[in-house]
Amino acid sequence: MKTGIFICHCGHNIKHTVDIKRLKEYFKHYFNVEVAEDYPFVCSEPGQDMIKNNVETHRLDRVIIASCTPALHQELFKDLVKKAGMNPFLLRRVSIREHCSWIGDNIEKNTEKAIKLIKAGLYASVHYIPLEEKQVDVTKSALVIGGGVSGLSAALFLSQMGMQVYLVEKEAELGGHVRNLKNIWPARIDGKEIVERMASALLQRDNVEIFTSTTIRSFEGSFGNYQAALDTLEGEKKIIAGGVIVAIGFSPFNAQLKPEFAYGKDERILTTLDFEKGFDRLTLPEKPRIAILYCVGSRDEMIGKPYCSRVCCINALRVAEKVKERYKDSYVESFYMDVRAHPRGGEEYFEDTQEKGVLFTRGNIAEIIPESRGLLLRGEDTLLTMPFEREFDLAVLSIGMSPPLDNQYIASLLKIILDKDKFFLEAHPKIRPYDTALKGIFIAGTCSGPKDIEESINHGRASAIKLYGLLNLGYTFVEPFIALVDTKRCSGCRACEQTCVAKAIKFDESRRVAHVEEAACMGCGLCNSTCPSSAISLKGHLDSYIGDEIGAILEAI
Numbered sequence: 001m002k003t004g005i006f007i008c009h010c011g012h013n014i015k016h017t018v019d020i021k022r023l024k025e026y027f028k029h030y031f032n033v034e035v036a037e038d039y040p041f042v043c044s045e046p047g048q049d050m051i052k053n054n055v056e057t058h059r060l061d062r063v064i065i066a067s068c069t070p071a072l073h074q075e076l077f078k079d080l081v082k083k084a085g086m087n088p089f090l091l092r093r094v095s096i097r098e099h100c101s102w103i104g105d106n107i108e109k110n111t112e113k114a115i116k117l118i119k120a121g122l123y124a125s126v127h128y129i130p131l132e133e134k135q136v137d138v139t140k141s142a143l144v145i146g147g148g149v150s151g152l153s154a155a156l157f158l159s160q161m162g163m164q165v166y167l168v169e170k171e172a173e174l175g176g177h178v179r180n181l182k183n184i185w186p187a188r189i190d191g192k193e194i195v196e197r198m199a200s201a202l203l204q205r206d207n208v209e210i211f212t213s214t215t216i217r218s219f220e221g222s223f224g225n226y227q228a229a230l231d232t233l234e235g236e237k238k239i240i241a242g243g244v245i246v247a248i249g250f251s252p253f254n255a256q257l258k259p260e261f262a263y264g265k266d267e268r269i270l271t272t273l274d275f276e277k278g279f280d281r282l283t284l285p286e287k288p289r290i291a292i293l294y295c296v297g298s299r300d301e302m303i304g305k306p307y308c309s310r311v312c313c314i315n316a317l318r319v320a321e322k323v324k325e326r327y328k329d330s331y332v333e334s335f336y337m338d339v340r341a342h343p344r345g346g347e348e349y350f351e352d353t354q355e356k357g358v359l360f361t362r363g364n365i366a367e368i369i370p371e372s373r374g375l376l377l378r379g380e381d382t383l384l385t386m387p388f389e390r391e392f393d394l395a396v397l398s399i400g401m402s403p404p405l406d407n408q409y410i411a412s413l414l415k416i417i418l419d420k421d422k423f424f425l426e427a428h429p430k431i432r433p434y435d436t437a438l439k440g441i442f443i444a445g446t447c448s449g450p451k452d453i454e455e456s457i458n459h460g461r462a463s464a465i466k467l468y469g470l471l472n473l474g475y476t477f478v479e480p481f482i483a484l485v486d487t488k489r490c491s492g493c494r495a496c497e498q499t500c501v502a503k504a505i506k507f508d509e510s511r512r513v514a515h516v517e518e519a520a521c522m523g524c525g526l527c528n529s530t531c532p533s534s535a536i537s538l539k540g541h542l543d544s545y546i547g548d549e550i551g552a553i554l555e556a557i
């Protein structure tokens with residue numbers, strides 16, 4: 001066995017708190033080690049060349065890269081050793097940055113720890129065997145759940161890329177909430193126009209089947225081959241899809257959950273959605289007095305809505321603008337925590353609204369009391385720290401976004417997870433914001449948290465691109481790190497089946513044993529640690545490797 005160890009300085013990140021020279025000297029003559037080198041940035045082109053040349057020159061059959069976390073650059077280094085003629089699954093990454101140099105600045109201790117971590121990698125790598133990624137067939141079709149703007153955008157992209165698309169919408173019409181919005185800022189067009197433009201593009205395509213007034217009755221299968229039964233107006237319809245995009249939108253916050261605002265008890269108290277629908281028919285006195293309350297149902301721990309809904313500040317500005325356009329002499333006062341007019345041009349819009357004479361008071365409204373001559377608002381000015389009472393003719397509550405009503409049903413049907421606020425949880429907020437934990441199931445739009453229209457459309461398209469990337473060839477490669485069931489040891493208890501979030505474990509009723517669907521397995525190892533009979537192992541992470549790693553760290557070897 002010939003192992004190469006390559007130690008990265010990561011600029012000053014590792015070098016400043018780990019004695020690289022000592023590390024290199026320590027491993028230079030270690031068993032199985034053919035070469036030990038260091039480099040300022042092993043991920044740079046010269047750093048990569050140095051590794052590649054060493055693999056080729058020394059004919060290495062194991063490579064240990066001691067650098068940043070394996071979560072970074074893993075594919076880059078795998079490709080690199082592969083190009084140099086080595087099986088990429090014989091590569092071992094050791095994190096001496098996140099797990100070592102970034103933790104403390106004691107060079108002695110860090111260097112000792114780095115030695116142990118590299119040793120652990122070295123001992124484990126002795127057991128490695130060459131593995132191959134496996135090719136599996138997938139169905140080139142997608143199920144898009146939800147016909148709002150993000151679902152429409154996802155469906156349109158996938159169909160334009162030649163994929164069969166099934167779009168399911170529970171309402172009779174496509175378009176979700178956007179359909180009812182007028183004069184949307186900043187495009188200044190009606191939502192109906194946006195929706196109809198997208199829907200008509202979709203209707204012209206012959207690889208799209210749209211099911212409105214339809215719900216999903218059942219959902220089975222695994223990545224590449226999901227089966228859904230739909231309840232349509234014409235009866236049950238079964239479809240097969242390689243992947244799914246969940247785009248079921250949001251529910252408007254129910255303002256009655258804030259009883260102090262008396263919503264529903266007096267017709268002079270409206271939400272922004274009511275205002276949107278009814279403003280043209282609204283009759284107000286001459287020189288009307290309008291109060292606009294920001295953040296209703298958002299940033300409110302007391303009612304379990306701690307998040308910002310991202311669109312209600314702009315919606316509130318739109319209300320103020322509309323009132324001022326129709327009633328020049330109106331008195332419009334906005335009560336806000338802080339104005340988050342975050343989309344591009346939002347701050348300028350906020351300034352324009354102020355210039356039109358809209359007043360902004362940083363304050364908390366404690367209650368709205370409907371009286372015959374007007375609505376009495378009681379609250380506190382949080383800048384002056386003074387209580388106040390003011391009378392208005394109309395109060396508009398700028399309501400936020402709540403999770404979609406069907407969230408629990410869809411989550412349990414698809415076996416995907418909700419976050420603490422009950423929106424759908426992404427696999428990672430920064431690195432994988434479109435994925436769920438299940439391979440081939442993506443989320444799009446506001447069902448994963450508040451977004452504006454532009455973001456929702458882009459989110460839908462981004463999820464579609466990711467799904468297309470997985471399915472477009474009709475086959476995919478799966479990493480070899482998958483679970484294997486030793487059927488001789490399996491007692492048929494089915495504990496693993498319950499544990500597997502990927503639904504990759506199926507139970508063979510005739511043989512009374514579990515088996516793993518390779519395409520669906522994510523290699524998470526949950527089943528491995530759950531099985532009471534130790535019947536499951538994870539390729540590439542066998543217990544023997546892990547035992548030796550632990551032994552090296554404890555200096556028991």
Ligand code: SF4
Pocket residue numbers: 485489490491492493494495496497513514530531532533534535536
């Ligand atoms: S948990 Fe283990 S013993 Fe039980 S069914 Fe799964 S593989 Fe078999």
Ligand code: SF4
Pocket residue numbers: 482483499500501502503504505516520521522523524525526527528538
């Ligand atoms: S490793 Fe086991 S629990 Fe994890 S996805 Fe694969 S089969 Fe499911």
